[in-house]
Amino acid sequence: MMRALSTSASGMRAQQTFVDTIAHNLANVNTTGFKRGRVEFQDLLYQIVQPNASQTAGADLKPIQVGHGVRLADIRQIFTQGPTQVTGNALDMAVNGDGFFRVEMPDGSYAYTRDGSFALDSEGQVITSGGLTVAPGFELPEGTTEVAVGREGEFRVKVAGEEEAQELGSIDLYRFANPAGLKAVGSNLFLATESSGEAQEGTATRDGFGSIESGILETSNVSVVEEMIRLIEAQRAYELNSKSIQTTEDMLAVAGQLKR
Amino acid sequence: MIKALDSSRQAMQVHLQRHEVTANNLANANTPGFKRELARVTSVEAPQTMVPGQSPRFPSRELLVEGAAHLAGGSLSATGNPLDVAIAGEGFFQVQAADGPALTRDGAFSLDPQGVLIHSSGYPVMVDGGSIQLTGIPSIQSDGSILDGEIPAGRLSVVAPADGARLLREGDNLLRAEGGTRELEIGEVRMASGFLEGSNVDPVREMVNMIQAFRVYELAQKAAQAADETLNVAVNRVGVLRSG
Numbered sequence: 001m002m003r004a005l006s007t008s009a010s011g012m013r014a015q016q017t018f019v020d021t022i023a024h025n026l027a028n029v030n031t032t033g034f035k036r037g038r039v040e041f042q043d044l045l046y047q048i049v050q051p052n053a054s055q056t057a058g059a060d061l062k063p064i065q066v067g068h069g070v071r072l073a074d075i076r077q078i079f080t081q082g083p084t085q086v087t088g089n090a091l092d093m094a095v096n097g098d099g100f101f102r103v104e105m106p107d108g109s110y111a112y113t114r115d116g117s118f119a120l121d122s123e124g125q126v127i128t129s130g131g132l133t134v135a136p137g138f139e140l141p142e143g144t145t146e147v148a149v150g151r152e153g154e155f156r157v158k159v160a161g162e163e164e165a166q167e168l169g170s171i172d173l174y175r176f177a178n179p180a181g182l183k184a185v186g187s188n189l190f191l192a193t194e195s196s197g198e199a200q201e202g203t204a205t206r207d208g209f210g211s212i213e214s215g216i217l218e219t220s221n222v223s224v225v226e227e228m229i230r231l232i233e234a235q236r237a238y239e240l241n242s243k244s245i246q247t248t249e250d251m252l253a254v255a256g257q258l259k260r
Numbered sequence: 261m262i263k264a265l266d267s268s269r270q271a272m273q274v275h276l277q278r279h280e281v282t283a284n285n286l287a288n289a290n291t292p293g294f295k296r297e298l299a300r301v302t303s304v305e306a307p308q309t310m311v312p313g314q315s316p317r318f319p320s321r322e323l324l325v326e327g328a329a330h331l332a333g334g335s336l337s338a339t340g341n342p343l344d345v346a347i348a349g350e351g352f353f354q355v356q357a358a359d360g361p362a363l364t365r366d367g368a369f370s371l372d373p374q375g376v377l378i379h380s381s382g383y384p385v386m387v388d389g390g391s392i393q394l395t396g397i398p399s400i401q402s403d404g405s406i407l408d409g410e411i412p413a414g415r416l417s418v419v420a421p422a423d424g425a426r427l428l429r430e431g432d433n434l435l436r437a438e439g440g441t442r443e444l445e446i447g448e449v450r451m452a453s454g455f456l457e458g459s460n461v462d463p464v465r466e467m468v469n470m471i472q473a474f475r476v477y478e479l480a481q482k483a484a485q486a487a488d489e490t491l492n493v494a495v496n497r498v499g500v501l502r503s504g
Contacts, residue, residue, distance in 0.1 A: 004276075004283040011287030018290060038339075040368055040380050041291040043284075045431040049277060049325070064277060064299055064327030065429050067284030070291055073380045073432075076370070080340045098397065177395075178371040197373040208397050208409075237289040240463055244283045247474050251276065254481045260488070 003066065004248040010069030011241035014041055017072050018234040025222045032129075033115030033188050034220035035077045036227075044068040077190075079179045082114075082221035084213070090147045091118045091126065094218040097210015099173030099202065102135035103128050103189070110135070112174055112199065115188035117217055126155075130187045138168050149214035153204040173209040174199040263320070265491075268484035270323040271476065274301050277325045278473040285461045292380075293365030293433055294459035295329040296466075302326050329427045329435070334365075334460040336452060343369045343377075345400050346455040351418040351444045354386035355379045357434060361386060363419065363441070365457055366433040371398075377406075381432040387414040400453040403446050416451070418444045 021039045028034040046065040084094050093116035095101070100112035117129050124140035127133055138155055140147070146158035146165070153171035176182060181195030192199050202209040281299040288294040306322040336346050345367035347353070352363035362383070369385055372378050375394045377385045384391035387406060396409025404416040421427055425439030 004280045007280065007283040007287050011283075011289070014287070015290065041288070042366075042380060042432045043288050043291055043294060043429070046429040048428075061304070061324065062326045062328060062426060064281060064325045065297060066277060066280045067288070067297070067429065067431075069284060069287040076368075078339070078341055177375045178373060180370045181373065195373055197375075233290055236463065237286070240286045240289060240466070241283075243467070244279075244286050244470065247279065247470050248283065251279065251474060251477055254478050255272070258481055258484055258488075260485070 003068065004251075005245060007067065007069035008241045008244040008248065010044065010071065011244070012238055014039075014070045014072055015234045015238035015241065017075075019231065019238070021075055022227050022231050022234060026224070026227050029220055029222045029224060029227075031115075031188065031220050032117050033082070033113060033218050034222065035079050035082075035114065035184075036220070036222045037075045037184075038078050039075050040073040041070050042073040044071055076180045077182065077184060078221070079114075080221050082218045084216045085219050086215060087217055088215050090149060090214050091120070092116060092215060092217045093118065093149060093171070094213045094216040095173060095204070095210045096213055097173075097204075097208060098175050098179070099204065099209040100175070100190070100199075102172065102174050102199070103132040104135065104137070105132060109191075110199070111185065111189040111191055112176075112182070113188050113190065114218055116212075128188075130189075135172055136169060140168075141166075149212060151205055151211040151213065153212045170203070171212060172201055173204050173212070174201055175209055176200070264487040265484055268480045268487065271480035272484075274323045274325050275473045275477040275480065279470060279477070281325075281327065282466050282470045282473065285466050286463070289459055289461045289463065291366075291433065291459050292368055293334065293457050294461065295331055295334075295365065295435075296459070296461045297429075298328050298330045299469075300326045300328075329429070330460065332460050334458040336455045336457055338454060339456050340454050341368075342397075342399050342453055343371070344454060344456045345369065345404075345416070346452050346457040347418065348450045348452060351420050351449055352435070352441075353379070354417040354419055354441075355381065355383045355434060356386055356391060357381070357383050357430070360436075361441075362430060362434040362436050363421070363427070364433050364435065367451075368456055379433075381434060383434075386417040389417060400451065402451055402453075404449055404451050415446075418449045418451075420444055 018039050021037050025036045046067050048063050048065050050063050102110050105111050118126050121127050126138045141159050143160040144157045145160050148156045155168045156165040158165045177197035181193055182190040183193045185191055204212045278299045281297050285296045303321040303323050306320045354361045355364055368380050377392050379385050392414050394408045399407045406413045419441040421437040422440040422442050425437045428436045
């Protein structure tokens, strides 16, 4: 009897996680470089219920398999390209392809991001909106009047009084064998994990790393309509599972009334 | 009379099992590629206890529930993820599980750190009878062939259970065909990459099944109570001598 109760409870729990993920996606509908999460469910183990009568000779029976509900397999980030938005600011960059920017964390380790809304700090360093240094690290010379970033990530500055623009280096991009395995740590940052594989360093516009588009930001890849439809699915499934719990409880009550 | 009680017990047990199956179907209303279990109540001749020299007593039948996976397709939803694949029509993807190939309709594939194409259970997806390691940006064509960047890398193995084979559920969105499978050829398979097949659980049907199972359960309980009432009369009233 109680199998149906825990089965339905697993269903409600799973749909709750589904709603949580949708809420998180919707909350980040305007977050630069955000990648939506998707929940994946799997069915739980099955038990074959063998009726006594199946021992009857000659009966070709197909005993029923009773399942134990559902479990959350994974919440996976979906790294599809988000729509872009023109800002006109040379330090705003979007990657049109699979590459990630690399930033240096305060502890010296590296994190990766698709959020290219960069800025300068007081010392002329290129930093993220969260204040982290963008790899490989640029320091703008004093008196810089103009900054330009090319599609291959080449970083050029023009200093007051000089005719020619000078190239400071280029912004490297990083790619992963399995981006879905990256660990989201908040602040639009991802960390490499065993599942994502090591970051492969590369140059923009080559080998599928994608080009760097300056003056453009990549917005969130969350689609509101899609999330709303998922929300309806999740809510209704939640409701159905709760009805199943109620029915199971009613059946228990019926069984309890057998003996007067 | 005791026989009537036993019949009611069987009916209650059987319809409880039906309800458990419905509960599991509903719990998997959003599980990709899930196939609902169909439960059917049937009865078989129960083993008779024959007393030698006597004719058998009234024939007795035993209730039981038979099950089978309902293989109708679930609805396809666009995900835009190149490693999500849905099969339109019949057939199953094959997965290299620990103890031999398993079947699945859940096409939410991904790559492991080595670039091997894996199923959500973590087992490698079978391509041309083995697994596949990808290095470039993968794409999957409508006939199931995989391009690794631009290089053809193989074709997803798609099989159908052999005639008369029985599908056993393993959990983790995997099934196993007891009785063999047959390979589907290129012309027989159509796939859509960037789509996922949802669960084929139909809430209306499940709710109707739930109501049915519940009411029959209730009725069987009433029948048991009626039998109990009759027994009560037999035990406590028959043979009572009127005093005075």
